[in-house]
Each structure stands twice: as C-alpha cells, then as structure tokens.
Amino acid sequence: LQESESENKLDGETASDSESKSDFGGSSPAPTSDDTPEVLNRALSNLSSRWKNWWVRGILTLAMITFFFIIIYLGPMVLMTIVMCVQIKCFHEIITIGYNVYHSYDLPWFRTLSWYFLLCVNYFFYGETVTDYFFTLVQREEPLRILSKYHRFISFALYLTGFCMFVLSLVKKHYRLQFYMFGWTHVTLLIVVTQSHLIIHNLFEGMIWFIVPISCVICNDIMAYMFGFFFGRTPLIKLSPKKTWEGFIGGFFSTVLFGLLLSYVMSGYRCFTCPVEFNNDTNSFTVDCEPSELFQLHEYNIPVLLQSVVGWKTVRMYPFQIHSIALSTFASLIGPFGGFFASGFKRAFKIKDFANTIPGHGGIMDRFDCQYLMATFVNVYIASFIRGPNPSKLIQQFLTLRPDQQLHIFNTLKAHLVDRGILGSLEDA
Amino acid sequence: MSARRRRRAAAEEEEEEEEEEEAAEAGSDKEVDLEERLRELDLRSDSDIPDVPPPTDSTPEILKRALSGLSARWKNWWIRGILSLAMISGFFLVIYLGSFMLMLLVLSIQVKCYHEIITIGYRVYHSYDLPWFRSLSWYFLLCVNYFFYGETVADYFATFVQRREQLQFLIRYHRFISFALYLTGFCMFVLSLVKKHYRLQFYMFAWTHVTLLITVTQSHLVIQNLFEGMIWFLVPISSVICNDITAYIFGFFFGRTPLIKLSPKKTWEGFIGGFFSTVVFGFIFSYFLAQHQYFVCPVEYNSETNRFVTECEPSELFQMKKYSVPPLLQAVLGWETVNMYPFQMHSFALSTFASLIGPFGGFFASGFKRAFKIKDFADTIPGHGGIMDRFDCQYLMATFVHVYITSFIRGPNPSKLLKQLLILQPEQQLSVYKTLKSHLVEKGILQPSLRG
Numbered sequence: 109l110q111e112s113e114s115e116n117k118l119d120g121e122t123a124s125d126s127e128s129k130s131d132f133g134g135s136s137p138a139p140t141s142d143d144t145p146e147v148l149n150r151a152l153s154n155l156s157s158r159w160k161n162w163w164v165r166g167i168l169t170l171a172m173i174t175f176f177f178i179i180i181y182l183g184p185m186v187l188m189t190i191v192m193c194v195q196i197k198c199f200h201e202i203i204t205i206g207y208n209v210y211h212s213y214d215l216p217w218f219r220t221l222s223w224y225f226l227l228c229v230n231y232f233f234y235g236e237t238v239t240d241y242f243f244t245l246v247q248r249e250e251p252l253r254i255l256s257k258y259h260r261f262i263s264f265a266l267y268l269t270g271f272c273m274f275v276l277s278l279v280k281k282h283y284r285l286q287f288y289m290f291g292w293t294h295v296t297l298l299i300v301v302t303q304s305h306l307i308i309h310n311l312f313e314g315m316i317w318f319i320v321p322i323s324c325v326i327c328n329d330i331m332a333y334m335f336g337f338f339f340g341r342t343p344l345i346k347l348s349p350k351k352t353w354e355g356f357i358g359g360f361f362s363t364v365l366f367g368l369l370l371s372y373v374m375s376g377y378r379c380f381t382c383p384v385e386f387n388n389d390t391n392s393f394t395v396d397c398e399p400s401e402l403f404q405l406h407e408y409n410i411p412v413l414l415q416s417v418v419g420w421k422t423v424r425m426y427p428f429q430i431h432s433i434a435l436s437t438f439a440s441l442i443g444p445f446g447g448f449f450a451s452g453f454k455r456a457f458k459i460k461d462f463a464n465t466i467p468g469h470g471g472i473m474d475r476f477d478c479q480y481l482m483a484t485f486v487n488v489y490i491a492s493f494i495r496g497p498n499p500s501k502l503i504q505q506f507l508t509l510r511p512d513q514q515l516h517i518f519n520t521l522k523a524h525l526v527d528r529g530i531l532g533s534l535e536d537a
Numbered sequence: 538m539s540a541r542r543r544r545r546a547a548a549e550e551e552e553e554e555e556e557e558e559e560a561a562e563a564g565s566d567k568e569v570d571l572e573e574r575l576r577e578l579d580l581r582s583d584s585d586i587p588d589v590p591p592p593t594d595s596t597p598e599i600l601k602r603a604l605s606g607l608s609a610r611w612k613n614w615w616i617r618g619i620l621s622l623a624m625i626s627g628f629f630l631v632i633y634l635g636s637f638m639l640m641l642l643v644l645s646i647q648v649k650c651y652h653e654i655i656t657i658g659y660r661v662y663h664s665y666d667l668p669w670f671r672s673l674s675w676y677f678l679l680c681v682n683y684f685f686y687g688e689t690v691a692d693y694f695a696t697f698v699q700r701r702e703q704l705q706f707l708i709r710y711h712r713f714i715s716f717a718l719y720l721t722g723f724c725m726f727v728l729s730l731v732k733k734h735y736r737l738q739f740y741m742f743a744w745t746h747v748t749l750l751i752t753v754t755q756s757h758l759v760i761q762n763l764f765e766g767m768i769w770f771l772v773p774i775s776s777v778i779c780n781d782i783t784a785y786i787f788g789f790f791f792g793r794t795p796l797i798k799l800s801p802k803k804t805w806e807g808f809i810g811g812f813f814s815t816v817v818f819g820f821i822f823s824y825f826l827a828q829h830q831y832f833v834c835p836v837e838y839n840s841e842t843n844r845f846v847t848e849c850e851p852s853e854l855f856q857m858k859k860y861s862v863p864p865l866l867q868a869v870l871g872w873e874t875v876n877m878y879p880f881q882m883h884s885f886a887l888s889t890f891a892s893l894i895g896p897f898g899g900f901f902a903s904g905f906k907r908a909f910k911i912k913d914f915a916d917t918i919p920g921h922g923g924i925m926d927r928f929d930c931q932y933l934m935a936t937f938v939h940v941y942i943t944s945f946i947r948g949p950n951p952s953k954l955l956k957q958l959l960i961l962q963p964e965q966q967l968s969v970y971k972t973l974k975s976h977l978v979e980k981g982i983l984q985p986s987l988r989g
Contacts, residue, residue: 283908456735
C-alpha cells in the first residue's frame, strides 16, 4: 500500500501543473496510464523517476513546438486543418468526461446527437467563413451559390432536426441525464467550436495574428513554470497551489519581451503579415501584398525616463510591436484564468487530466486551456482596433440590395469620395 | 505490484478519466475511502430533487369568491379562461401603446424567464447560498443584454448616436467593452471558486450560460423582428398562441390518439386540428394587418421628434396581387383568381412552423419539468404557471422568423452597409467604388455616359 502511495505521488508530477496533493489527502488518484513510447522509456530508464518525468515533459514540449513550426511552414490550409482536428479532439475529450461523470455512455442516441450538433455548428461557421473569404469562388459555382445564399436557413434547419431528434429521444427514466448531456454538449460547443473559428478568422488576417498570440501563451506557461521553479515562494491562488506570484510576474515580463522580439522578427516577412487570400486563378492560398502601415518601421521617441536607462533617443519599431505588448499582457495576466478555470473543472469532477493523449502532458485540452480566452481577445482586438469591415463582404451584401438602394448607396459613396478628394469630380474612375 | 499497475492501465484504456470508477469496477483492492469517494462521485444522484412544495395558490381573492360556487374542475377552467383573456387584452393594449412599450415588455419577460429558470437551478442544486453566485448570474445577464442592445441600438438609432460624443465612443469600441465586461465576470467566477463547492459552482455556471443562450438571444431576435415591422412580431406570436388554444380545444372535443409519451395530454387530433386552424387564422389575421401602415412598416427612430415612427411606402409584400387559383382548388372555391397579399403566402410558412415545430419547444419544456420534477416553472400566472410556461413554444419561433426574414425577405440593412463603407480605408473605398460602378453599369442601373 505504501509503495503504491509513493508511486501515485510521483506519477502525480507527470500530470498538469495544477495537481495538488493536499486536496486529495491520503488516497491519491490512481496513476495515469503510462503511454510514453518504449523508446523514451528505455533511454531514460537509468534516471530517477523525478528527472525522468522532467525529461519526458521536456522532450514532448520540444516535439510539439517543432511540430508547430512544421505546420506553419506548410501553410494556411494545413494550419486550418490542424485547428479543425484540435477542435474535434477537444470536443471529444470534454464530451467523454461528461459521459464518464454521468455514466451516460449508453444513453440512447446521445453519442450520435453530440457529433451531429458538432457537425451542424461547424457547418454554420465554415459556411460563414467560406462565404466571406472565398466570395468569387462561391459566385462561380452554382451549387455553392445557392448554399451560400440560404446558408443560415439551411444551418438552422439542420440544427432544428437535431433538436427535434433530441426531444423525440427523451426516455422516461433518463430525462435528467439527457438534459444534462444536452446542456453539457451545448456549453462545450460554445467553448470549443466558437474559439476555433475565431482562431481561423485571426489566421486569415495574417499568420502573425495567429502565431504571436499562441506563442505568447506558450511562452508564458513555460516562463511562469521556470520562474516558479527557481524563485517561487508566495502562492498565487488556492485553486492551483503550484502557481506562485514570482512565477506570475516573471512570466509576465518575459512574455512581453518575448512578444516584442518575436513580432520584430516576424514583421519583416510578407508571408506572416499579409492577409491570407484565395487566388481564383491558381485555386490556392496566396500571401502576397503591400505590407500595411502596421508592418513598416517607424521612429518612436523614447519617453524621457527610459532614455537614461537605454541610452537611445529614438528607436525604430514596427507599430505592430506596440500591439504585441497588449497581446502579451493579456496572455500573461488574463490567460492564466483560463488555466484556473480548467483546474477548477478538473477538481470539480475529480479528474487529473482531460485525457492521456500526450505523454507527460495529459490531453489536448490541457495544453489549450489557456488559449481559450486568447483567441476571442485577439479577434475582438482586431475587430475593434485594427481592421475595419471586410470589403469583399460589403460588396457581397451590396449585391443583394434592391437597385434603388444600390444606386442610393453608390451616389452617397461617390459624394463622400469626391468630398475627401480621393476621387476627382471630373475623373471617370 | 507491476501486475496491479498493468491491470489498472488496462482498465484505464477504456475509460481514461474516472480512475476511481475503474478501480471500483475492476473489483480489486481498493481503499475504503476510495469507495466512499466513488459513492460521492456518482453524479446520477447528484441533484436529488427535493419534494416540490405544493404550488401556492396565487389566484386573487376576488376570483376565488366569484367562482366559489362551481365545482373544482369548472373552476380551474374558468380561471384559466379569464387569465387567458386578461393576457390577450394586455397584449393588445401594449400593441396599441407602440413599439417602445413592446420592447420594454419583451425585456421584462426575458428577465422574468431568466429569473424563473435560474431559481429552478438553485433549488435543484441546493445552491442558493453559494458565494457570489446570485450576483454573478445577474451580472452575466446584464453583460449579454448590454452586448445585444449595443449591436441593435447602433444600427437603428444611427442618427441619434451620431450627435452624442460619448455614445460614439461606446459604439465604436462596443465589442471590446462587452468582452471586457464579460471577462471581468469570468475572472470573478474563477476567483469565487470555493474548495468544497467546485462542482456545484460549475453546474450553476453552465446552467446560467445555457439559460442565457436560450432566453436572451431569443428575446433579442424578437426585437429585431419587431423592427422589421410589427406584423413580423404579431403574426408569429399569435400563430403560436392560436395553435396552443385550438390544439387544446380540438384535443378536448375529439382527442383519442396520444401524440407523444412525453406529454400524455397531447393528441394527434389536437395536433392536426390545431395545424389547420392556425394556418387559416394566420391567413385571415395577416390579411387584416397587412392593410395598416402601422403594422407593416419598419420601425424607425425619428431624431427630430425623438419617437418611433412607422410610416413608409408599403413594400411589395403588402400590396394586393392577383394570384391564379390552382385548378384543383378552382373547382372547390369557384374562383379563378384571388386577390391576396404576398405576405399571406409567407404567413402560411410561419403558421406551419408554429404548428409543426413549435410544439417541440413545448415538449422540450415538458421534458425539462419532468427531469427536474417540477410541475410549473413558477407560480406567476394563476392557472397557468410561470411566464416560461407560456413562452416555451415561442422559443423556436423567434429564431425561425428571424432566419426566415434574413434568408427570404430583406437584404442587409442599407444604412448599416453605408456606415461600414464609410469606415473603410480610402484605397479600399476606391476599389469598392470601382467594383460597384462596374456592377451597376453591367446591370444597366447606371448609364455609363452619365456619371451617376
């Protein structure tokens, strides 16, 4: 019994950071199944368990980061597919937890309905994205045009079918369970699917809007862990006893610095800063454009206080780097709340990890819990402070208006342009 | 020892999360406290529903005295009947008072429905005393309402907003402000997690969000429909009410075959009778409403008089047209053509939805009440139950009407489009201008020789 306890305590360290031994008291949860590949097991068999865990985590971290770079290299289409797969896996993980929690694996229809709702919501969001960004492609193909014109109606009809199937599937003894699972599914959809689509929207703005936020969250995770490891003394929050104020603050400053450096490097390359567009002629994605003002070097005056410290009077920066400060700040200060939320969730349902997909780290959801709020923030930030509305979407809406409305808008726009001097009144533009 | 680990690992292959559950089912050595934790974790008994106290009789004293002579069954009938009439009259009164009062009414109903559902959640989970939770629920309601009202107000009150500086700022950064407000609530929730109450708190958090999704989005879609024209608000709601009443009446007189196990009182006769009556009712009702500008015109805000006005040139939908009656019906009706408003064809779709799919909203609510062993959502309306009991069928109708309008009726709002065009960068505006111009010339709307 004693051996198993010590074994459990050690295995506890392989799981996520937020593990707390005090909460589980005497009886620690059973160790997670050890699915570290045999190779690693043999290579590290000599080291003590503690360092072995460290190495496993480290190696897997490097593997994931390398994988991340590879898919960035492969381009937007592959990225979109990866985001889609991660979304499905997260959905599956959370729904599985629901089944286990409520012993409802055998509820009639329920597994089918969950996947059906996932399909519906994805169809709706992808339809909206495709209509916005692939406008010309859609107009060309007849079936796509009809699907896009009545898109909302079709999505709603699909959702309604699922809703009616749910009502018809209610079984006398299982009402409560079925409603729980229905609620669970919808909350999961709200969390997982909307986030993943916001990420794809960010991606279309320019890959830099996808890479910098995600890297900042990852960097904050790692830096906070390291600062906490070396300097950690004051606990941060009762929910995650392993987090410390030193880690939090150290992570904040490192992430801001990291964000500045990464943005500086990335702003120089068109493939990262240009919006992703779909080229009709080549039927592929292109990332080629005139870099916007955000990505052109500016001279900034350093505030007097910093001048003495840094020794320069002006500095050349990309305006985007200023935005990166906002993104990094959010990633370090508010992002962790997503992590605390997930810790609370795991505690509430007494699970150690969401799943065992990644050896040493837990499930996919464990890695992406902090990203949860980041994607929405970046999307809202872009919509509020960076870009205006999407011109092709506006043109598309314009074309559905009545002729007299179109004429009215056209004339107003013309008057506005002439007013601003953008269009000479004598010019036949 | 390693054998035990292997057995555990094998068992865990199937169900990854609930390690304790697996240990129990494997039946092997387990500590006593583990079993206790398992029992504690069996969430099927999670929300042991307390015996619901008998519904308080909130019938006003007057009614009770007036009806004291009749038998209990007829008394209930009378109470329900009188309250139905009272509600319908109240409805007409508010319509008469105008769009603004209607908006307020919709808002109050939404808040009351939300309150009813959240109260059920508290009772189900014995969580009335959870720290912060009541404040957080109301706070989230406020946030989501702020977000939705901001989106609608910005569109419809454009002229009002242009004049005031502070409002301009709020509108421009509206999404960011709403998101920041929501985040504050989210962080407060995380900080409020208390050790022994994690699971309850998460349940209430999810309950709140699902309720918001159901009640608040619907109510805002109802208001959007209202702005299209009061007829788009009145006809759907009346169709649902009519379907309720006529299905009940048909079921009462002719009902034999049960419709669905979930609601044993519903019958196929009631369902089908209700369907036909609702379609006819919708037809006739639309005919009358389509004649008055008050109902047909989009609601607009007049900045000079600071009021809502409904005055316009009636659109094509509301102008009489001659339709040829299909040969089958010609023999029956004896007419060759008929004068109808195109809107009446749309009312056909709306009534069909109200009668065929609307009831599923009612079944959903019945299932919900059964699941949580409650008879009514609340006791607000004597004889009828809570507000939610009356509005459960409307649930899906509002979304359907909104989707219907955006898909088949109106295009996007021209003033919103113009506003967005004017925000674009100059180069973008120029390229959009060129595209539009070529399009208009192509369609012959714009002559190439005249420059607009």
